[in-house]
Amino acid sequence: xxxxxxxxxxxxxxxxxxxxxxxxxxxxxxxxxxxxxxxxxxxxxxxxxxxxxxxxxxxxxxxxxxxxxxxxxxxxxxxxxxxxxxxxxxxxxxxxxxxxxxxxxxxxxxxxxxxxxxxxxxxxxxxxxxxxxxxxxxxxxxx
Numbered sequence: 001x002x003x004x005x006x007x008x009x010x011x012x013x014x015x016x017x018x019x020x021x022x023x024x025x026x027x028x029x030x031x032x033x034x035x036x037x038x039x040x041x042x043x044x045x046x047x048x049x050x051x052x053x054x055x056x057x058x059x060x061x062x063x064x065x066x067x068x069x070x071x072x073x074x075x076x077x078x079x080x081x082x083x084x085x086x087x088x089x090x091x092x093x094x095x096x097x098x099x100x101x102x103x104x105x106x107x108x109x110x111x112x113x114x115x116x117x118x119x120x121x122x123x124x125x126x127x128x129x130x131x132x133x134x135x136x137x138x139x140x141x142x143x
Contacts, residue, residue: 031058032055034075035058035059035060035073038075038080039053039060039073042071046084048071049066050071051066056125058075058076058126059076059123059125060072067086069086069087070084070085070087076124076126083123089114089116092112093111093112094111095110095111096109107124107126109124
């Protein structure tokens with residue numbers, strides 16, 4: 001009986017981890033589908049012609065060259081933000097790194113200064129699944 005309990009504990013833990021992994025992948029798939037539906041409905045509603053788009057984590061960045069606009073749809077956390085930026089009004093752009101107290105990279109912020117907006121528009125690039133990733137990879141994505 002004791003051997004059965006000893007063997008049951010690791011098997012049970014393994015099954016628990018498999019269920020957690022399955023649920024996590026399912027949630028990620030649902031979030032990506034929600035982001036795709038939001039992007040698709042926005043493009044159709046605004047009758048846009050998108051020349052290029054990129055999916056970066058919970059964010060879609062798209063370029064409309066005919067109207068000279070940058071579309072950013074950010075679904076990070078509970079906040080769902082959509083930005084439509086006219087590139088003709090952007091005067092300056094900077095990249096700012098935010099670091100954790102322990103020295104890890106928290107996020108990278110792309111600041112877009114515009115003639116129409118008083119505070120600059122902030123677009124956040126976050127590491128995937130809140131893990132420590134290579135800082136050069138996040139900088140490459142932000143640039």
